[in-house]
Amino acid sequence: MIVVSVQREPFSLDAALSRLAMAGPGAVASFTGLVRRDDGVEELLLEHYPAMTEATLHQLAEAAQARFGLAGVVIVHRIGALVPGDPIVLVATAAAHRQAALDACAFLIDRLKTDAPFWKREQRGGVARWVAPRAADDQAADRWR
């Protein structure tokens, strides 16, 4: 079972985990990314490539399902204007055992950061700036290749 959504609205972690539990796994795991509040960010704007985004996330979910033998994958990514503390992204997985569920969450969020067509623009002190990619994100994604 694969569920992918790109949406402006907030998402429900409970709803995602309940949906995965219906697949009858022994384990569900999840990762939620939030807008960081620690460095003066007032707003985060998320832009994406609509015709490509959901297909890319679906391919990542299929890759995770095949690699880790998952019973289910949920990926939700928000777009539009967000503020510190807002949830941005959710990946959740269901598997027979914990290791596959946990590893698959790490795989999905690491690869999503480098492989999905989203761009973040931060606003601080009224000044907007496009976020630059981090080498650490490339390294995190590379460990799954």
Added chain:
Amino acid sequence: MVRLLYFAWVRERIGLDEEVVDPPAEVATIADLVGWLHGRSAGHAAAFADPAQLRAAIDQRFAPLAAPLAGAREIALFPPVTGG
């Protein structure tokens, strides 16, 4: 004719989110296209000043700048992605 889509600071510098262009036959790769587009306006020149900062997709699949354009219907040009 090929449809071009621009995202993030590429879109902002050019001032367009998309346009349709008809590049000459000698424009064979995405890198050639970027070089050709550079001369279209000051905004294009600003967006394409440093091709090392650009990433691309052909028909909604990521492609290196050396990729050939042959048969492409939609080409997107954008900065490195920063989602998640």
